[in-house]
Amino acid sequence: MALSGIGGRLYRGETSINFIAQKRRWFAFSGLLIIISAIALGTQGLKLGIEFKGGSVITVQAPTVNIADGSAALKSAGITSEAIIQKIGSNKLRLQTTDLPQSTISAARAALATTFKVDSANIDIQTVGPSWGKEITHKAIYGLIGFLLVVMLYLAMAFEPKMALSAIIAVIHDVFITVGIYALVGFEVTPATVIGFLTILGYSLYDTVVVFDKVRENTKGITSTAKQTYSEASNLALNQTLVRSFNTSLIALLPVASILFVGAGLLGAGTLKDLSLALFIGLATGTYSSIFVATPLLATLREREPAMKALAKRVAVRGGAVESSIDKNTAGVVTSTHSKESHERGPRNQPKRKPRRR
């Protein structure tokens, strides 16, 4: 079982992927993504749903539908302004209009019912006033700020202030890149999408919390020894939790993916699709950031502390070979041959006991 086996090797530090040493590379990559996101947001902006602009969405379900007839029906109801008409599957037509008086919408409903020969009660209409969106936007922004503050405080108390800072920066990174992807691809942003964005905050933190918990354990009392630097200890934590991060992310992604495909496939546009698309993209970036952004950032912040600098010096003096080998380990997976150092870096350096005692 190769996958399980790798878990054991990662745990003992025999197989080690050096995430921290290559932090500049990850930071550069993330920086690039953020710049692309900023450019996409600046030039293309977000494609906002009717909830933000005001307007109506009329959905007709009939045995046969086509865009031309739908357009003609809207014209006959006196809707001359621009309408976006989409065909969903073979029997659904989605007509999106600008903000119009209720009477016009009722007329359009009647016209569509006649055109497609369906009962007018079977036509679904969603109308949103123009001031609705402002409220949603305000609430989303308050929600975001409130969340960041509360979580930062909580993490600062539960962990360390610098962990809280790194986690929050990673979260902001995720939200920004997710929003950037929306701008770049041109996915529609609806209130469900906004809720999806906000949910990513919680998810992204979940992963980060799991890694940080291990980092804290590995670095407890680290300054009293001279075995490993803060970066090395946190890199070991990353490796030790790698299988866990992979599994939790995958398992979180599976239900979201099923909502996304069922939602988009069966229902077309709607709450399910909007919510799960935002979550899907956010989860992917969240997993990336908890490994490649949050922990390296934490290590960078902590290594600046005088105590950690002194520790790094002591480690260098004691086992120069270890540090230099880590610095040179630039690429990918390095499998050591069960060397003395890996024993030393192993968890709690206990002599191996028989797993089971009778």
Added chain:
Amino acid sequence: MSANISKATKKPAKSGRTLALLAVVIIAFGAVAIFQGDTKLKLGLDLRGGTSVTLAPKVPAGGKLDKAAVDQAVAIIRQRVNSLGVAESEVSSQSNGDIIVSVPGNSSSRVVDLVGATAQLRFRQVLAVGSGNATSSSTSSATTTTTKGGKKVTSAPAASYPAGVNAALDTAFKNLDCTIAANRQGGAIDDPAAPLVSCSRNGSSKYILAPAEVEGNQVSKASAVLDNTNGNGWMVLLSFNGAGTSAFGKMTTRVTSLPSPQNQAAIVLDGLVVSAPRINEAINSGSAQITGNFTQTDATDLSNKLKYGALPLALTVQEINQVSPTLGSDQLHAGLLAGLIGLILVVLYSLLYYRGLGLVSVGSLVVAGTITYLSFLLLGKWIGFTLTLAGIAGAIVSIGITADSFIVYFERLRDEVREGRSLRTAVETGWQRAKRTILVADFVSLIAAALLYFFAVGGVRGFAFTLGLTTFVDLIVVFFFTKPFVTILSRVAFYAHGSSWSGLSAKSLGVVTVDGKDAL
């Protein structure tokens, strides 16, 4: 070693008790749900079809939201919606003053027209008046004296029908019993061009009213003032616009010389008589005053009604959602299908990866699912929780969160075994470490859900609610099911011996023993 053994002998009994306790609690809640007779989930409008309208009060710049006015508006809209006769219609106000109207099943545009209409206020001449019960007739003897708002109203002796009243109106009048609440619902059925037979709002009197002469939107200003100079107490001052001035002038000129009760002008709101003041003189100036032993509240209420028409405050339509029952059931099925697929994928993955331990996570998911379903049922009863599409999405997403907690624990457990601990010990030490991670992570999820709930608008609130609820359920399941279950399993030879299908085999964990041989 000896400490381990003594600890170990105690644990399974305790774990067994915990599991039994959980089972008892679940069965008890299930019994409560069945006993209360709600074995079906309350579904939101997006899942069963219906119309929902969100209205926001217009607050003047710098002004404050008048809570009392919102409540009054809710009451009036509720009256109108109830006139549709659709069961389970709901009108409620949010903390920000938004009013949400939901009418299940009925997706016709009538709901929208009904709720959106704000000016259903009319002035009609009173033709006949009687006490609220069913027997009094417009032709009945002259003794009927009502005191409405302190105004003395004495009906004149009349041998025949009063002017403008015919036999049909009189029959309707006779049969109308204003003591029955259903007859005081009011509603939209108020044709301004036809006479109207109606009750007063409190049901104490009933009226036959002439066709409307002045419309509510012809009132330009109304205010409640305390009249100190003439000693009239609280009164309502109102002004009419141009058309209103001439219409009101014509009406008052005509009725002021008529005998009582025909010299009264009824203020009719949503088909119900709010007040029927006597007209003392012809009023052609376009401003009038209504007096009559009002309290301050009476006067303010009346002036608000005159000002805003039916509703005590101006409302704007924020969102209208009309979902046909067909789309509703489509959405429900899609939601359930997505949940099923998601669940199957998660179960498959955990069995594939964790093998024997995967069974624990399958069991935990089943327990979590049962608790969540029961919570939905009971909360539907207790706090009116309705399951919406967004709520289903929240529940599906939470499958991942719930499974994440098991993974955190299983990986910890395996780490402890890798460090050479026996499975029995590893179950405990691994739990001590995993517990904290799970608590911190779930707490962050709970904060997220709580904030999402408070900052979410409309339907997506359901998502935040179920997300929070299921995170909480996750904590219960991990503490009271997963952990005790694993403790008991660690006694079972299949797991304790690290059988290759248990998910704890030395080989799959990569446990390295000192002599390099397999430990078992």
